[in-house]
Amino acid sequence: MAKINFKGNKILITGASSGIGKALAVEFAQRGAHLGLGALPRETDLVASVAGDIKQRFGVKTWCFPIDLAKADGPDALYASVKSEMGDIDVLVNNAGIAFYGEFRDQPWEPLARTIHLNLHVPAKLMHLFIPHMIRQGHGLVINTSSVSALQPTPYQTVYGATKAGLQSLSQAVRAELMGTGVTVCTFNPPYTKTDILNKGGFPENLRWYAISGLKRPEWIAEKAVKAFEKGKFLYVPGFSAWLFHIVLVRFSPRRLVDFVSRYFLRGGSLTGR
Numbered sequence: 546m547a548k549i550n551f552k553g554n555k556i557l558i559t560g561a562s563s564g565i566g567k568a569l570a571v572e573f574a575q576r577g578a579h580l581g582l583g584a585l586p587r588e589t590d591l592v593a594s595v596a597g598d599i600k601q602r603f604g605v606k607t608w609c610f611p612i613d614l615a616k617a618d619g620p621d622a623l624y625a626s627v628k629s630e631m632g633d634i635d636v637l638v639n640n641a642g643i644a645f646y647g648e649f650r651d652q653p654w655e656p657l658a659r660t661i662h663l664n665l666h667v668p669a670k671l672m673h674l675f676i677p678h679m680i681r682q683g684h685g686l687v688i689n690t691s692s693v694s695a696l697q698p699t700p701y702q703t704v705y706g707a708t709k710a711g712l713q714s715l716s717q718a719v720r721a722e723l724m725g726t727g728v729t730v731c732t733f734n735p736p737y738t739k740t741d742i743l744n745k746g747g748f749p750e751n752l753r754w755y756a757i758s759g760l761k762r763p764e765w766i767a768e769k770a771v772k773a774f775e776k777g778k779f780l781y782v783p784g785f786s787a788w789l790f791h792i793v794l795v796r797f798s799p800r801r802l803v804d805f806v807s808r809y810f811l812r813g814g815s816l817t818g819r
């Protein structure tokens with residue numbers, strides 16, 4: 546993939562009111578990109594203040610789209626609003642996501658179904674809506690916020706990992722189809738990062754894996770990720786140790802060992818006694 550200059554690009558980021566999405570918005574704005582920021586309607590004030598701050602600091606244009614993407618018509622409503630307010634966009638960042646911690650067999654079904662919908666159905670639908678116009682304009686980039694969870698089994702966050710693995714597969718396959726169109730799809734795959742998704746999803750504070758990798762800062766993740774997108778990387782895992790573990794060791798270790806290590810290190814809270 547060719548090197549990318551984001552200056553003057555119109556970029557839509559879903560889930561931009563907090564965490565990694567907000568940090569990505571700041572990185573893109575620093576490079577002179579104009580930003581559409583998606584958020585839940587209950588975060589209308591918050592996303593407006595993020596947009597106002599970015600506009601003031603970097604002098605770029607901003608638009609806010611407080612739309613619940615989990616609703617059946619959410620992606621279509623976002624697409625229509627973006628078309629009418631921003632016009633054609635250059636970059637779509639599918640970043641909104643949720644996760645719930647617990648044993649698959651014990652978890653209620655509704656949050657799991659919502660996770661599948663928001664983390665996989667919604668980005669697929671948004672790609673399906675935006676990519677045809679990107680092809681017509683002869684250029685475009687889709688960045689999907691995946692996770693290191695896409696790269697190996699994720700016990701106790703089973704459905705979350707499955708949605709990210711699905712998003713990974715979708716991104717790679719659509720990218721292959723789009724060769725020669727000027728449009729491409731890439732993912733970035735953060736390790737555990739200190740954001741609200743972990744609190745909202747009931748992740749235990751003493752997850753064993755944190756003792757090895759710690760929790761990254763969203764600003765650190767976003768800075769490294771945007772530099773990787775500028776270099777045209779297709780799949781980017783921020784940080785050497787995350788890359789070594791999730792890309793190299795997982796690929797070359799026996800599956801039984803990967804299962805055992807994942808099961809051991811992804812336990813925390815009341816599960817540590819099992």
Ligand SMILES: NC(=O)c1ccc[n+]([C@@H]2O[C@H](COP(=O)([O-])OP(=O)(O)OC[C@H]3O[C@@H](n4cnc5c(N)ncnc54)[C@H](OP(=O)(O)O)[C@@H]3O)[C@@H](O)[C@H]2O)c1
Binds near residue numbers: 642738739
């Ligand atoms: N944090 C990690 O350890 C980690 C690691 C790897 C990958 N990721 C991925 O990074 C992405 C961003 O997550 P984050 O860690 O930055 O957590 P976050 O701060 O909770 O961000 C998630 C964003 O998605 C939005 N969102 C949730 N449900 C939505 C809906 N129905 N409609 C529209 N927007 C919705 C949230 O809005 P509200 O704030 O209003 O809920 C929030 O802005 C996710 O895709 C996540 O899977 C996170």
